[in-house]
Amino acid sequence: MVSWPGTIKPAVSDFSWAFWDFMPTIAELAGATPAAGIDGISIVPTLMGSTTQTPKPYLFWTWPGGRSNRASPLDALEDHSSTSGTSGTSGGGVGWRLEQSSAGLAMHVQYDTVTGVTLHTREYPSVASEGYKKGKGAGYGVRTTDAAGTKWKGVVEHCGQTGRPSATDEIEIYNLDSDPFEKTNVNGTEAGKTTRAAMVALLADADVECACFQC
Numbered sequence: 599m600v601s602w603p604g605t606i607k608p609a610v611s612d613f614s615w616a617f618w619d620f621m622p623t624i625a626e627l628a629g630a631t632p633a634a635g636i637d638g639i640s641i642v643p644t645l646m647g648s649t650t651q652t653p654k655p656y657l658f659w660t661w662p663g664g665r666s667n668r669a670s671p672l673d674a675l676e677d678h679s680s681t682s683g684t685s686g687t688s689g690g691g692v693g694w695r696l697e698q699s700s701a702g703l704a705m706h707v708q709y710d711t712v713t714g715v716t717l718h719t720r721e722y723p724s725v726a727s728e729g730y731k732k733g734k735g736a737g738y739g740v741r742t743t744d745a746a747g748t749k750w751k752g753v754v755e756h757c758g759q760t761g762r763p764s765a766t767d768e769i770e771i772y773n774l775d776s777d778p779f780e781k782t783n784v785n786g787t788e789a790g791k792t793t794r795a796a797m798v799a800l801l802a803d804a805d806v807e808c809a810c811f812q813c
Contacts, residue, residue: 606645613644614741614749616657653743656797658806660738692717736808738763740797741774749774752797757808763801769794 600606618638625632626640643651691711699705699721708718740752740763753770757763771785771793784790 600645602645607647609647611644611649612749613641613651614654614657614743615639615641615644619654653747655742656800656804657741658738658801658804659740660736660808662736738808740801742793742797742800744793744796750793750797751780752794753780761808763798763806763808765795765798767798769797771797 616638618636619641620638622632622636622638622640623642623645626642632638632640639654641651693709693711695707695709697705697707699719705719705721707716709716736757737753737755738757739754742750742752744750751772751774753772754763754767756768758766769785770783771790772780772782773784773789774780777784785794
């Protein structure tokens with residue numbers, strides 16, 4: 599959401615952009631020159647009401663891999679096969695806290711909020727390993743807009759052993775225009791196959807890596 603009374607008119611835009619576009623945008627508004635060689639672009643034309651700004655070729659994110667956030671209490675709640683501790687409460691509520699285990703790993707602790715008694719614990723593998731740094735096993739997501747203006751999203755839980763996106767990756771494909779909540783994977787349809795091939799080619803040309811920079 600952006601507010602600049604008298605300069606930016608109230609409107610709604612579906613132009614896709616990301617945080618790395620913030621600096622070049624603010625730089626243009628301030629009359630400054632952003633650093634060279636960055637990924638972001640200025641979205642000032644869109645902010646000023648243009649509906650014809652050229653869509654970004656793609657948006658690309660990486661993470662450790664897998665569907666769930668590795669620090670999600672929900673994981674610990676749903677996967678008791680990898681938990682330890684005692685069960686049951688003294689009538690108090692249930693809370694969560696994040697600790698570091700003796701092995702140096704992230705550990706979620708479920709506890710009774712009245713007694714403080716630990717109910718369950720779960721450790722998470724380190725995401726700072728060489729494998730994740732190189733992209734092996736890391737997950738990635740990509741958003742693109744095709745020639746017809748349709749927005750697509752591709753999701754890969756685990757990147758291949760090359761550490762770069764490839765045609766052998768198991769890619770889920772979602773049509774964000776008709777399926778904004780990403781409920782239906784259409785990678786088996788003709789449109790999905792076409793989009794998948796285009797995404798892989800685009801990422802190959804961009805020479806991006808699967809390395810988890812956020813980890």
